[in-house]
Amino acid sequence: MAYDYAPFPYTPPPGLTQPEPRHRVVIVGAGPIGLAMAIDLAQQGIASVVLDDNNVVSVGSRAICWAKRTLEIFDRLGVGERMLAKGVTWKVGRNFHHNEQVYAFDLLPEPGHKYPAFINLQQYYVEQYLAERAQDFPDLIDLRFLNKVTDHADHGDHVTLDITTPDGNYTLEADYYLACDGAGSATRTRMDLPFKGQTFEEHFLIVDVEMETSPFGNHDTPERWFWFNPPFHNGQSALLHKQPDNIYRIDLQLGPDTDPQIEATEAKVIPRIKAIVGDTPFRLDWMSVYKFRCAKLDRFVHNRVIFVGDSAHVVSPFGARGGNGGIQDLDNLGWKLAAVLQGKAAQSLLETYNTERVHGSAENILNSSRATNFMTPKSPIEALFRDQVLDLAADHPFARKLINSGRLSQPCTLAESPLQTPGDAPVPPGTPLLDAPILDAQGPAWLLSKAQGSFTLLTAGPAYLPDIAGIARIGINQSNDYPCYRSEDGHVETRYGTVKIYLLRPDGHVCAVFDTPDPTAIIAARDRALGATL
Amino acid sequence: MILDDKLGRDADAFYNALMDAHEGLDETESHALNARLVLIFANEIGDLDRLKTLLTTARQNTTS
Numbered sequence A: 001m002a003y004d005y006a007p008f009p010y011t012p013p014p015g016l017t018q019p020e021p022r023h024r025v026v027i028v029g030a031g032p033i034g035l036a037m038a039i040d041l042a043q044q045g046i047a048s049v050v051l052d053d054n055n056v057v058s059v060g061s062r063a064i065c066w067a068k069r070t071l072e073i074f075d076r077l078g079v080g081e082r083m084l085a086k087g088v089t090w091k092v093g094r095n096f097h098h099n100e101q102v103y104a105f106d107l108l109p110e111p112g113h114k115y116p117a118f119i120n121l122q123q124y125y126v127e128q129y130l131a132e133r134a135q136d137f138p139d140l141i142d143l144r145f146l147n148k149v150t151d152h153a154d155h156g157d158h159v160t161l162d163i164t165t166p167d168g169n170y171t172l173e174a175d176y177y178l179a180c181d182g183a184g185s186a187t188r189t190r191m192d193l194p195f196k197g198q199t200f201e202e203h204f205l206i207v208d209v210e211m212e213t214s215p216f217g218n219h220d221t222p223e224r225w226f227w228f229n230p231p232f233h234n235g236q237s238a239l240l241h242k243q244p245d246n247i248y249r250i251d252l253q254l255g256p257d258t259d260p261q262i263e264a265t266e267a268k269v270i271p272r273i274k275a276i277v278g279d280t281p282f283r284l285d286w287m288s289v290y291k292f293r294c295a296k297l298d299r300f301v302h303n304r305v306i307f308v309g310d311s312a313h314v315v316s317p318f319g320a321r322g323g324n325g326g327i328q329d330l331d332n333l334g335w336k337l338a339a340v341l342q343g344k345a346a347q348s349l350l351e352t353y354n355t356e357r358v359h360g361s362a363e364n365i366l367n368s369s370r371a372t373n374f375m376t377p378k379s380p381i382e383a384l385f386r387d388q389v390l391d392l393a394a395d396h397p398f399a400r401k402l403i404n405s406g407r408l409s410q411p412c413t414l415a416e417s418p419l420q421t422p423g424d425a426p427v428p429p430g431t432p433l434l435d436a437p438i439l440d441a442q443g444p445a446w447l448l449s450k451a452q453g454s455f456t457l458l459t460a461g462p463a464y465l466p467d468i469a470g471i472a473r474i475g476i477n478q479s480n481d482y483p484c485y486r487s488e489d490g491h492v493e494t495r496y497g498t499v500k501i502y503l504l505r506p507d508g509h510v511c512a513v514f515d516t517p518d519p520t521a522i523i524a525a526r527d528r529a530l531g532a533t534l
Numbered sequence B: 001m002i003l004d005d006k007l008g009r010d011a012d013a014f015y016n017a018l019m020d021a022h023e024g025l026d027e028t029e030s031h032a033l034n035a036r037l038v039l040i041f042a043n044e045i046g047d048l049d050r051l052k053t054l055l056t057t058a059r060q061n062t063t064s
Helices: A032-043 A068-076 A080-086 A123-134 A186-190 A266-277 A323-341 A349-375 A380-393 A397-402 A447-451 A491-496 A519-529 B008-022 B027-045 B048-060
Strands: A023-028 A048-052 A065-067 A088-090 A092-097 A100-106 A118-120 A141-145 A148-154 A159-165 A168-179 A196-199 A203-210 A224-228 A237-243 A247-255 A283-290 A293-296 A305-307 A437-440 A443-446 A456-459 A472-476 A484-487 A501-504 A510-514
Touching (some): A023 A159, A032 A068, A032 A123, A048 A168, A065 A068, A068 A080, A068 A323, A068 A447, A080 A123, A088 A237, A123 A141, A148 A186, A168 A186, A168 A323, A186 A305, A266 A283, A293 A349, A323 A349, A380 B027, A443 A447, A447 A456, A472 A491, A484 A491, A501 A519, B008 B027, B027 B048
Parallel strands (some): A048 A141, A168 A305, A456 A472, A472 A484
Antiparallel strands (some): A065 A118, A092 A100, A148 A159, A159 A168, A196 A293, A203 A247, A203 A283, A437 A443, A501 A510
């Protein structure tokens, strides 16, 4: 059944009748990034106004692949379990050349994690669940649909916005302006900021079809299937994913010389789908023809205007690094902006959002560009190498590793960032925490759900964790006067060892490791993570 | 003979560098570049028995 696009209610904003007091944060764009941003800030007590020129969720499934790290962030925001319950879980990708499988990869071969390698879930569900979660904070999140920002100006210590609504125009003032307004960011255009990168000449057709019969055939478990030169789509590539509600995503490479207006018609699309699924009845749910771009801003922080998500960087979709990269942006920014607004850190801490996420998005762009280059050879010699890699892959493991249909989203390491105190440990500084099963008073639980959202000391060793204001404590296999849990099946010990003491940032990244519970060293590392040494 | 993966995490970076080496060359120039690469790589390997095995392996994969 097709998704019911119920419009969000519009209420005339107070600014139409009288000037509003200056807001702390205005978020422009109520897509997945803007909504998650507002929830993250609200959970830390920071109020925001969210403005969107539209009043429905994303039309079309668009971003569908949500990676493990994203789900772990959604868990912290209180929507992870709902996404997991609705989404289609998968972890195996298979690459085919013609009809033959040449390489398969398992993105999470080990047990003991709350969230899987990936779920597929249509962007409209993600936005709906986030919008509903945002309504849990009526005093902190002010959602304003059909509020279009037409201009803005940075005045050094605040930003002013001109906004138009169905009932007229008004202005707002805010300490910070978060541009979550997507790939075509009007904020970016107004500021005339260069958005540099690579445009790929190939057109791709993206189609969602609803059908009862699985195109994965006898495979019960949904997977990611990618074909080079499939028999049903000669000379091109194809990608197949399953989404909830019996909807299947099919991506077809069309080549550079096709006319998107002609290709995105039922007359052209239905025969292509029939070539794949045969005579099975299906319903066309959504289709679109794309050219892809990999591009980013040089800087994401421009004084009081901060770019988050697609407004800051776009990638080709092979690797699922667009939406997932954007969620990692807000995960990085949320606690820093809250700390600055609460007077716990200087404004210079926000500069590390810039450096850490420019680094992360550069890695995403590198991987997405390489995958797209492999899939769309732009010269005969590139096509020759690509085809020979595929031929060699049948017999030779090294060639299988060269096949690139997308290197799927992984969080980057922030080890080089000045916020982390260098050190060696099984989970080294700069990496997000590793989940593991534990037992709490109610029964089976997950380390992940206990350890994110504030600075946290964590150990599975014998050390007594010192009581330091503003730092939570978690002991594994201990009995002390702070939260302690039993490890299940030894996963915590295996992943963290039984020696080190870990200090986690509020975004769940390890920022320092210790051999002894020295309060002075721990406080110094926490202060460093808050930007004290910048 | 199985050609095990020795490139590891650098596989994508190598492939990309190889494509960059061909950037802007016409087919004749690319053909010459490949020939030079084979000769240079052969010298790097420097082991005739190994090289003969590699030549045979590559030839076996010829599909035409």
